[in-house]
Amino acid sequence: MQTVHLMLNDPIIVAQAPVDLDRAGDAWGRWQFPYLRRLSDGRLHVSFSVEPDSASSYGKPMAHAYSDDEGQTWRLGPPQVGHETEDGVLLPNGDRLQPVQRPAKRAEEYDLPDSVCDYVCTFGYPRSLYRAEDLPPELNEWRFRRLTAGKSDWVEEVADMRIPDQLRSVIKEDARGTNPENGPVQQVIKGPLPTPFLRGKIRIAPDQSLWAVTYSTRLSGKRPQSRPLFLQSVDWGHTWTCLGDVPYEGDVNVDPLADKRDGFTEPDYNFRPDGSVICLMRTSDGNGHGPLYLARSTDGARTWSRAVAFDTTFDGGKMPQLLTLDNGVTLASYGQSGGPGYIAVRATTDPAGLDWQPPVHAHFSPPAPGGWNSCGHTEMVALDDNRALIVYSDFNYRDAHGQPRKTVLVRVIETNIGEKENTPCVIRTKN
Numbered sequence: 001m002q003t004v005h006l007m008l009n010d011p012i013i014v015a016q017a018p019v020d021l022d023r024a025g026d027a028w029g030r031w032q033f034p035y036l037r038r039l040s041d042g043r044l045h046v047s048f049s050v051e052p053d054s055a056s057s058y059g060k061p062m063a064h065a066y067s068d069d070e071g072q073t074w075r076l077g078p079p080q081v082g083h084e085t086e087d088g089v090l091l092p093n094g095d096r097l098q099p100v101q102r103p104a105k106r107a108e109e110y111d112l113p114d115s116v117c118d119y120v121c122t123f124g125y126p127r128s129l130y131r132a133e134d135l136p137p138e139l140n141e142w143r144f145r146r147l148t149a150g151k152s153d154w155v156e157e158v159a160d161m162r163i164p165d166q167l168r169s170v171i172k173e174d175a176r177g178t179n180p181e182n183g184p185v186q187q188v189i190k191g192p193l194p195t196p197f198l199r200g201k202i203r204i205a206p207d208q209s210l211w212a213v214t215y216s217t218r219l220s221g222k223r224p225q226s227r228p229l230f231l232q233s234v235d236w237g238h239t240w241t242c243l244g245d246v247p248y249e250g251d252v253n254v255d256p257l258a259d260k261r262d263g264f265t266e267p268d269y270n271f272r273p274d275g276s277v278i279c280l281m282r283t284s285d286g287n288g289h290g291p292l293y294l295a296r297s298t299d300g301a302r303t304w305s306r307a308v309a310f311d312t313t314f315d316g317g318k319m320p321q322l323l324t325l326d327n328g329v330t331l332a333s334y335g336q337s338g339g340p341g342y343i344a345v346r347a348t349t350d351p352a353g354l355d356w357q358p359p360v361h362a363h364f365s366p367p368a369p370g371g372w373n374s375c376g377h378t379e380m381v382a383l384d385d386n387r388a389l390i391v392y393s394d395f396n397y398r399d400a401h402g403q404p405r406k407t408v409l410v411r412v413i414e415t416n417i418g419e420k421e422n423t424p425c426v427i428r429t430k431n
Contacts, residue, residue, distance in 0.1 A: 001348065001349050001350045001355050002349045002417050002418060003357070003417070003418035004329050004347040004348075004349060004357060004415055004416070004417055004418070005415070005416040005417075005418060006345060006347055006357075006360045006413065006414070006415055007360075007413070007414045008345065008360055008362045008390075008411045008412075008413055008414075009411055009412040009413075009414065010411070011362075011394070011397075011409040011410070011411050012071060012072065012073075012074075012409060012410050012411070013074070013397070013407060013408075013409060014034070014046050014065050014067075014074045014391065014407075014408040014409060014410055015031070015046075015048070015063065015065050015074065015076055015407070015408045016397070016399055016405045016406070016407045016408075017030070017031035017405050017406035017407070018405075019399075019403050019405055021405070021406055023367070023368075023371055023372065023395045023396060023404065023405075023406055024370070024371050024372055025372070027406070028052070028053050028372075029049055029051060029052040029053030029054065029057065030049065030050050030051065030052065030406075031048065031049070031050060031063070031393075031406040031408070032048060032049055032374075032375035032377070032393045032395075032406065032408075033048055033049040033053075033375055033377050033393075034046050034047070034048040034377060034379065034391045034392065034393060034408045035047045035048070035379055035391075036379040036380065036381050036389065036390075036391040036410070037086055037087075037381065038381050038382075039066075039086070039087050040087040040090070040096070042068070043066050043067060043068045044066070044067040044068075044070065044071050044381065044389065045064065045065070045066055045067075045086065046064070046065045046066075046067075046074070046391055046408060046410070047062045047063065047064050047065075047086075048062060048063050048065075048393075048408055049062055049063075050062060050063045050079065054173060054192070055104050055171055055173065055191075055192035055194050056104055056173070056192050058101055058102070058103055058104045058192075058194055058197070059081065059101045059102045059103035059104070060081070060103065061079040061080050061081055062079065062080070062081070063076065063079055064076070064077040064078070064079070064080060065077065065408070070383055070389070071383070071389045071410050071412070081101075086098055087147075088145065088147070089202045089203075089204075089210075091204070091210065091236050091237070092204060092208050093149060093236050094149025094150070095146055095147065095148050095149050095236055095237075096146070096147040097144055097145070097146050097147075097202065097210075097236070097237045098144065098145050099142075099143070099144055099197060099198035099202070100143040100144060100145055100156060100197075101197045102143060102195050102197070104192040104193060104194045104195065105139060105192075105193045105194075105195060106190075106191075106192070106193065107170040107188070107189055107190055107191055107192070107193040108189065108190040108191075110135070110136065110139070110193070112130060112135075112170075112189050113130065113131075113134040113135070114187070115128040115129055115130055115187045115188075116129050116130065116131055116167070116219070117129040117219060117222065117224055118185040118186065118187050118188065119185055119224055120185055121171075121224075121262060121285075121286060122260065122261070122262050122285040122286030122287050123176070123285065123286035124176040124286060125171050125172060125173060125175065125176050126171070126172040126175055126185055126186070126188050127169055127170065127171050127172070127188060127224075128169070128170050128187050128188040128189070129167045129168070129169055129217060129219070129224060130167065130168045130169075130170070131165075131166075131167060131168075132166035132167060132168050132196075133166075135168055138195075139168060139193065139195055140166070140168075140195075140196065141158045141195065141196070142158065142159045142161045142196050142197075142198065142240075143156055143157070143158055143159075144156070144157055144158075144159055144237060145157075146237070157238075159237060159238060159239065159240055160238065160239040160240070161196070161231075161240050162239065162240065162241045162242060163229065163231070163240075163242045164242065165218065165219070166196070166216070167216065167217055167218065167219070168193065168194075168196075169193075169194070169217055170188045170189065170190075170191050170192070170193050171188065171191050171192060172188045172190065172191045173191060173192065174191075196216075197214075198212050198214050198231075199213075199214045199215060199266075200212060200213035200214050200215070200228070200267055200268065200269075201213065201268065201269075202237075203269070203271070205232070205271060206271055206275075209232055209233060209234050210232065210233040210234075210236065210237055211230065211231065211232055211269075211301075212230075212231045212232075212233075212240065213228055213229065213230055213231070213267050213268070213269050213279070214228070214229050214231070215227060215228045215229065215264065215265050215266065215267055216229060217263075218245065220247065220248070224262075225247075225248050225262070225263040226248065226262050226263030226264055226265050227245040227246055227247060227248060227263055227264060228245060228246045228264055228265075228267035228279060228281060229242055229244075229245045230242070230243040230244055230245065230269070230301035231243065232301075243300060243301040243302055244297075244301045244302040244303060244304070246264055246267070246279060246281065246295050246304045246307065247304075248261065248263040248264050249306055249307065250283065250290075250293075251291075251293075251307075251308070251309060254291055254309040254312055255283065255290050255291055255309070257287045257288065257290065258283075258290075260287050261283050261285055261287060261290055262283075262285040262286070263283075264281035264282070264283065264293065264307070265281065265282045265283075265285075266281065266282040266318065266319050266320065267279050267280065267281045267282075267320075268280050268319075268320050268321050268322045269322065270322040270323075270324060270330060270353060272351055272352055272353045273328075273351040274351040274352050275298070276296055276297060276298045276352060276353070277296070277297045277300070277301055278294060278295070278296050278297075278322070278352075278353040278354075279294070279295050279296075279297075279304070280292055280293070280294055280310060280320035280321075280322060280332060280334075281293050281294075281295070281307065281320070282317055282318055282319065282320065283317075284316045284317065284318055284336065288316075289315050289316030289317075289336060289338075289339060290316060290317075291309040291310065291311070291312065291314070291316070291317060292309070292310040292311060292314070292316075292317030292320050292334055293307035293308060293309060293310060294307060294308055294309075294310045294353075294354075295307040295308075296352065296353065296354065310332075310356075311334075311344065311346070311359060313359070314334070314336070314339070314340060314344055314359070315336060315339045315340045316336035316339045316340075316376075317334045317335075317336055317339075318334065318335055318336050318337065318375075318376040318377060319334065319335070319376065319377040319378060319379070320332060320333070320334040321333045321334070321378055321379050321380050323380045323381070323382065323388055325382055325385060325386060325387075325388060325415060326382070326384075326385040327385045327386050327415065327417060328349055328417070329347050329348075329349055329386075329415045329417065330347065330348050330349070330353065331345060331346070331347055331380060331388055331413065331415070332345070332346045332347075332348075332356065333345045333346075333378040333379075333380055333390055334376075334378060335374055335375075335376035335377065335378050335392060336376040337372060337373075337374060337375050337376040338372060338373070338376075339376060341363055341364055341366075341373055342361040342362055342363040342364060343361070343362050343364075343374070343376075343378050343390070343392050344359035344360070344361055345359060345360045345362075345390065345413060346358070346359045346360075347415060349417065362392075362411060364394045364395075364396070365394050365395075365396035365397050365398065365404065366396065367395065367396050368396070368404075371395070371396070372395050373394070373395055373396060374392065374393050374394055374395055375393045375395075377392065377393065378390055378391065378392045379391050380413070383412065386414065386415050386416065387412055387413060387414055387415065388412075388413040388415075389410050389411070389412055389413070390410065390411050390413055391408065391409070391410045392408075392409060392410075392411075393406065393407065393408055393409070394406075394407050394409055395407070397409065
């Protein structure tokens with residue numbers, strides 16, 4: 001593996017929240033959770049949440065910012081639903097495809113069948129799981145928007161999703177912590193009922209088929225467990241077939257609460273030069289910070305190696321992101337709300353994606369006592385063969401008047417490959 005020299009340049013402001021917006025828990029979900037995309041016209045696009053962090057906010061408008069100078073300056077646009085502002089993925093046949101997240105339904109508007117599992121998740125919310133096949137068809141539609149090659153209008157469609165044993169969840173968000181530990185849980189029949197949505201990235205595989213990843217709650221015996229699901233389409237996204245999933249198996253040697261976790265969530269994946277696939281996954285949940293894990297598949301996502309902790313020096317890990325630049329460097333980025341006080345970026349040129357360099361850290365502004373420093377989410381896009389742009393949030397970044405505000409920021413990541421293998425890694429970070 002070649003040595004990669006990394007540098008994170010100075011932060012650039014994308015958008016800042018109103019000064020009076022609470023930077024602690026009461027405004028959690030607002031002016032955070034940034035996503036970064038490059039649009040078909042070359043502009044960079046950041047979208048971020050302006051609604052509370054709740055299933056009831058699914059499908060609601062987000063805030064949007066745009067840059068036409070590779071992220072050096074940004075302007076805000078009007079709030080819109082995310083899929084109305086993005087170009088989606090350019091497919092090899094010339095179509096563009098993007099998943100559509102619809103607003104959550106209300107469970108009380110339906111005559112629900114008996115649930116298959118009632119439990120309290122680690123965040124303290126009562127939940128009930130229902131077999132998708134027992135619910136009305138409208139609750140099981142996976143919707144996408146397509147811009148057919150040569151056409152000018154986007155058309156919404158329902159894909160044929162061939163995923164066995166799908167479950168839908170109803171959560172009682174107004175009853176956190178009301179059930180005694182290990183006590184009986186009543187069936188939840190009122191509350192948000194999210195419709196299915198592709199939560200992870202669509203990518204073009206080396207064989208030109210489409211891949212996608214999402215995560216959902218599955219039953220492992222009688223125990224609910226969140227797992228990443230890998231999907232493939234060979235007809236440009238009209239039909240998707242489940243390739244396999246990553247069963248949760250934590251490591252109590254690096255996480256004493258491994259046996260109590262909700263499972264693996266927020267996966268991202270990367271095709272490796274040796275033909276394998278790697279996947280990074282979150283385990284932080286209501287039990288507190290949990291490590292990121294890395295798993296590897298050598299048979300097209302059908303089976304996976306036992307996942308291993310990715311960075312034992314980092315306290316937790318959320319929304320891990322993977323990006324390969326044209327110079328052959330693969331980057332991983334991740335953060336953690338209430339975590340160590342920084343985001344981390346690591347690099348590798350290992351064909352298998354198993355050997356990674358030590359992380360580079362970009363620190364947040366110090367919070368007030370008891371306050372939050374960031375939502376912990378990151379995302380990256382390539383700027384050229386050797387550079388990427390990363391977006392993240394800093395809840396206490398000061399404006400021109402010295403006032404701390406919730407702020408969405410970007411930084412340029414510079415990568416340079418050392419001339420010799422195993423030379424000392426030079427890591428510099430501008431703060």
